Amino acid sequence: MNVYETIKQETAGSRNRTAVIDGERSISYEQLISSAEMIAASLKERGVCPYDRVALLCRDSIEYISATLAVLSLSAVIVPVAVEHTEDEIKGILERIGVHYVVFEKGSYDTAGADSLLLGSFSRKELLILNRGKQNDPDGDYDRINPAFIRFSSGTTGASKGVVLSHESILDRTSAADKGLCITRDDTVLWVLSMSFHFVVTILLFLRRGATIVLCSNHFPESLIDGISRYNGTFIYASPFHYNALAHMESLSRASLQNIRLAVSTAMKLPEHIAQGFREKFGFELSEAYGIIEVGLPFINLSADEGRRGSVGKPLPDYEVEIISPDRDGVGPVYIKGKGMLDAYYSPWQSRERILKNGWFDTGDLGRLDPDGFLTIVGRGKDVINFAGMKIFAQEVEAVINNFPGVRESCVYGENHPVYGQLPMAKLALLNGTGISTEELKRFCYRKLAQYKVPKGFETVDVIPKTASGKIKR
Secondary structure, X not given: OOHHHHHHHHOHHHOOOEEEEEOOEEEEHHHHHHHHHHHHHHHHHOOOOOOOEEEEEOOOOHXXXXXXXXXXXXXXXXXXXXXXXXXXXXXXXXXXXXOOEEEEEOOOOOOOOOEEOOOOOOOOOOEEEEEOOOOOOOOOOOOOOXXXXXXXXXOOOOOOEEEEEEHHHHHHHHHHHHHHHOOOOOOEEEEOOOOXXXXXXXXXXXXXXXXXXXXXXXOOOHXXXXXXXXXXXXXXXXXXXXHHHHHOOOOOOHHHHOOOOEEEEOOOOOOHHHHHHHHHHHOOOOEEEEEEOOOEEEEEOOXXXXXXXXXXXXXXXXXXXXXXXXXXXXXXXXXXXXXXXXXXXXXXXXXXHHXXXXXXXXXXXXXXXXXXXXXXXXXXXXXXXXXXXXXXXXXXXXXHHOOOOOEEEEEEEEEEEOOOEEEEEXXXXXXXXXXXXXXXXXXXXXXXXXXXXXXXXXXXXXXXXXXXOOOEOO
């Protein structure tokens, strides 16, 4: 099976329909398929082969989608890398995943030794490709599982890994998600999230169903207002941060979203005041979703009932949920099983069979089920901070801070915020007799980390509290 070939077949009757709108540019499904095949031919000419790992550094655009489809069409493997990452972060991902080729938008990576790719007349960007030479594949059944994507993620332990998804798993999880989203060729999707972090379940599903995708992530919020007013969007997939902005835009009236049939809130917990503010302005409920890179999109709260606010809903038909050893309040670790589960962790390699427990995936989250089967997430078992829909791994930030002269140890944690979800904050234990400048520490972090990962505040403490086993208390 191949995701690209499936999209090509399923959109055969939609070739003249608009696939993607990017500012003043648009591209039909026929043009999108043609452009992907042109890029694929250029990639193949430069040596890209099946199962080669291809990192993609590109801002959200028609070119991002075309290049992704091109890589998939060759049965090569996409490794999405956010352009917001620092040079050190990018280098770490490329080396950890053993990337063979880097495809990048000019200006996002070093062009030394890179060649231009043939994109066609539709493109306004220049994409280049850099051959990183021979790389070792992991021990295990990498080739056999028919890999398509490797998303660099925390996994269940907080240590960064690569989540491996096969073509079969992607097709299974997009089909499973559609039993809640119900995307059709008549949908116009307003897209504001980052494709580097949100693509597999959403963008690929929208393409499979022949919907029109309006890219509104660049020049937000003006681009989203334009998407609403010009293109009569029917579906929004965004974070609470974006919905809060919509509710406070004076240029939008109650009737502005009258064509929206579903507005899904994802990427972080939906705060009550944002949900209420959105309903008061536009007259309908946001649908909170619960997505996990290892699982897909197993939960969407489709009840439209204000009384169900705070829940992520019931599991979609292809999923099951279980709360293991709940406490007296019904709270316990959330386990999920169903279609489209991850196929492996890349580094170090762990097969699906080793990760899952009798088919169940430990999400690392804590939750409770009400008598009607609605799930509420009450906390995280992982040391992950959600800042405006972007995930920050506390251990990664601590590793950088601990390398700053004078710092003995640090603890990075999330502080709840009414708009951004959580703000990354840090406690510092200094070496004896040492004083440091927090402004210099911030500048040090900015050189090593993406801007959103840098703690917004630092507090000096005598000791970092720890558990009996030596783990940091956050």
